[in-house]
Amino acid sequence: MRGTPGLLKTLTVQHAPDAGALIPVMDAKKHIGTIVVSVTDVPFSDTEPEHARIANQIEGRRIDQDLLPHVADL
Known part of the structure; x- marks a missing residue:
């Protein structure tokens, strides 16, 4: 069984070093x-x-780091 999907995790430059920007979304x-x-x-x-x-x-890096939702979690 897999853990919580990575969607709610705070991403950092270490998670996505190729990204042009990482913008936190707050509620x-x-x-x-x-x-x-x-x-x-x-x-x-x-x-x-x-x-x-x-x-x-x-996207490939996020998949490797388990930072994308799994189909079963959608």
Whole structure:
């Protein structure tokens, strides 16, 4: 049996070093998640190979660290 899904965990630069920014999401005073921004200098485009590479790298690292929800938890 797996633990709590990683969605509510506070992400740090160590979790996603390739991210352009990590923005904590709060509900009143409670942390409820983190927005992971892959690129910050231009709008993200899934047709831009470098943008897709960075996004895939971030997602792969989060999978490896068990920081994405499991299908059974959705």
